Amino acid sequence: MLFKVPRGTQDILPSETWKWQQVESIIKHVSDAFRYKEIRTPIFEQTELFQRLVGETTDVVQKEMYTFTDKGNRSMTLRPEGTAPVVRSFVENKMFGIPDQPVKLFYVGPMFRYERQQAGRYRQFVQFGAEAIGSADPAIDAEVIALAMNVYQRAGLTDLKLVLNSLGDTECRKAHKDALIAHFTPHIDEFCSDCKSRLDMNPLRILDCKVDSGNPLIATAPSLPNYLNEDSAAYFEQVKSYLDDLNISYVVDANLVRGLDYYNHTAFEIMSTSKGFGAITTLCGGGRYNGLAEDIGGPSAPGIGFAMSIERLLLAMNAEGKSFDEEPNLEVYIVTLGDDAKRPGFKLLNELRKSGIRSDMDYMDRKMKGQMKSADRLNAEIVVVIGEDEVAEDVAMVRNMSDGTQEKIATSELVGKITSSLKR
CATH class of the missing domain: 3.30.930.10 (Bira Bifunctional Protein; Domain 2)
Known part of the structure; x- marks a missing residue:
């Protein structure tokens, strides 16, 4: 269903x-x-x-x-x-x-x-x-x-x-209410059932009726400012x-x-x-x-x-054609290659997020090409690549997506260097 x-x-x-x-x-x-x-x-x-x-x-x-x-x-x-x-x-x-x-x-x-x-x-x-x-x-x-x-x-x-x-x-409202009742009573049969029920309890509501808004009696009804x-x-x-x-x-x-x-x-x-x-x-x-x-x-x-x-x-x-600010883009996308890289990449992701950096990674087991396309679609500023070689060397490859430059950075220095390089 x-x-x-x-x-x-x-x-x-x-x-x-x-x-x-x-x-x-x-x-x-x-x-x-x-x-x-x-x-x-x-x-x-x-x-x-x-x-x-x-x-x-x-x-x-x-x-x-x-x-x-x-x-x-x-x-x-x-x-x-x-x-x-x-x-x-x-x-x-x-x-x-x-x-x-x-x-x-x-x-x-x-x-x-x-x-x-x-x-x-x-x-x-x-x-x-x-x-x-x-x-x-x-x-x-x-x-x-x-x-x-x-x-x-x-x-x-x-x-x-x-x-x-x-x-x-209250005094004004009562005087105006009495005047409205006197005005509408002789012709109340011309109005809808709602207006009829409102006549004695709250005739002011008749003036706001959507059904009878075109009735000429509404246009000639006693005006409230005259009773202030x-x-x-x-x-x-x-x-x-x-x-x-x-x-x-x-x-x-x-x-x-x-x-x-x-x-x-x-x-x-x-x-x-x-x-x-x-x-x-x-x-x-x-x-x-x-x-x-x-x-x-x-x-x-x-x-x-x-x-x-x-x-x-x-x-x-x-x-009025007013525009909205663009939603903040993704700052870091982590690409992992192989099972051995997934866990250190996941750990780095958490450390980046704890530092307030908008970060994400692949959860669909895509190849490197697919992960890079995902980073492009998300307009990531930086891509961090971790493969088997990077795990063995305890480093990560960090690529600046705006100019294509990249460098190897030690795992212990990643969060600090990424933070300082972001456009904030």
Whole structure:
């Protein structure tokens, strides 16, 4: 029976993992510069965590979660996003008691959503996310956005657009919710079943509906900025002022609501404007989530964060024609001739590797010609040849592949001389 990779997933082969490692290196470097520390949470959590924090009315909870019952008859879910697990860990491990606040965290890892596969979108995908928990300062909003922008810029992307909106505080959200209910109720039969079920619980989700996006009632729906109270409007102005100070350009879009229920105040998306990127332009999304820690029994700990898809970052780099550094070449290839040479060659291989030298040898019992071809294919800088004569003399023949020069070197001096001759 021929097995295939599950639908919506992918094998990332060695020819591609080098690109992933470079992107992950950028992420870790930028996160370190911003002083965000890595956190690693479990792949699965209690289902109720996502139901409570992500929101019962979201597509993520209603349609996309991979949920299973474990042997203890508990409902568990493969994490569909990273914020809820991070906030759970923040509360459970009492990180609110750490003297230095806010607590700044980042994560990189697989997430799982059962959705239709599209370019750069998979059912198992990898997210980089950052969370700053414990501060209600609008400057931290700008810092989090700057972190995300910095990662894209370090990756070489230039075709970027930052879109902002304010969702306001609880008071604003309620006033806007009442206005939306009044607006949509007389014509709700024109909308899909999802929108009908969301009308009373979370009518804001109707504005984000993909099925009914062309309905004229969405275009004429009450605009959230018109319902911002004085404090919320002032907060949003401060966020924009800090972004101006950082020379980060942005566009304000009153229809930006994001797909998760926990957002309030600042919401944002970073999009690719590259012509070759495709129809779905969003690279990254995030926002403020004051009140999330309290929802699971923690103290007041306002937070803000974002998540970006590594797959879509790589897709954007390809669309803009950004190149990757070449993978480091093989430094030393050991050619052994005859059974008596195999063991000293194998021992030398281990000594080279312990010295941090990228080394390999033949394991297919090839003749010398075949081994030399293998060294060529691997772009080895140096080839070490050990045959019966070399074993008897306790030496090895060392050939520089760039200029063809070679010399006999005593076994005891091999590692030192090879190390000094390598182009590092």
